[in-house]
Amino acid sequence: MNLFNVYPLYNVTPVKSRGSYVWDDNNTKYLDLYGGHGVISIGHSHPYYIEKLKFQLNQIGFYSNSVQNPLQVKLAEKLGKISACDNYNLFLCNSGAEANENALKTASFISGKKRVIAFNNSFHGRTSAAVAVTDNSNINAPINQQQVVTFLPLNKIDLVKNELEKEDVCAIIIEGIQGVGGLDEGTTDFFKKLEIVCKKNEVMLILDEIQSGYGRSGKFFAFQHHGINPDIITTAKGMGNGFPIGAVLLSNKIEAKKGMLGTTFGGNHLACSAAISVLDIIEKENLIDNVNTISAYFLEKIKEVPLIKKVKGRGLMLGLEFEFDIAEIRKKLIFDKHIFTGGAANKKLLRILPPLSVTKKQIDEFVDALKGILNEKS
């Protein structure tokens, strides 16, 4: 059997990883400033994480959601405390798309309505409703187009108000900081007004923190930079440091009904154990403080690099915008300098999504490499 060939691949085969580094099958060492697409939060193959997962696997790796699982309760308590979202309830699933799917479904169940407002350049995943609220017609199949979605530009509150007046909207979904789209974000004023108009019109405000959550923006969730309280928060990527787990945090005003949501694998013992150990490390190693320290260092250091038009994003969710397509730079970074970085829908944007434990020395390594490439170019 061959693989269903859907991914454009770089010809690199990582076989080993530690902290901010991965090694390929020729034992070449790469600095990972991409974190496997913003997934690696506490660093690759963290010894504590490995120990906890091994222990859990020796105890029990999986049982269904038809029995008690104290690890889910422990995870909910710990996540509530560390994220300061202890007035939310937790539904566990397996991926980001699934988290958004369940968030949208809940909003529709509660309101009995089905239209969703999403924003230009958004990315919310590839399943049914999640892909329908994603602003990319190339990945939206006819079956997904049955969903009723209106896309609006960011930061235009009057356009949002006009749509809500039609009284058929169940939810507004917005990323804390846009990831795939290219690091644009709502202003504090916009987020605050969104919260107000959603409350007024009884529409659920869903914050997609799948990429911007788990400390990546310099606060646990990116919306916390704006002082709002969404009705529903979705998260995934950094939550399991590579172990597949996603979550929906639902305001405790939302009433759960038996059978309303469900999953076979979501919240299994191994996934919970991975997610608990990630939170343990975020806390023990003060990783959110590290995000803020390294982010400030990065923003200073990057001034040494020529040809950058704009630096976008927050914390360790950053984008370097150039006047030209960055595909060639990204290739040179990987193959000549052995550094992984990310791309975006905006072809002129180089994305930086390192482990939250990345060091100043590793940032220096990147800046020197990028300067080398760009000096050759200019």
Ligand SMILES: Cc1ncc(COP(=O)(O)O)c(C=O)c1O
């Ligand atoms: C903001 C955002 N939402 C949702 C998703 C989908 O997550 P997953 O690929 O785990 O389904 C992604 C993935 O990149 C994302 O960046």
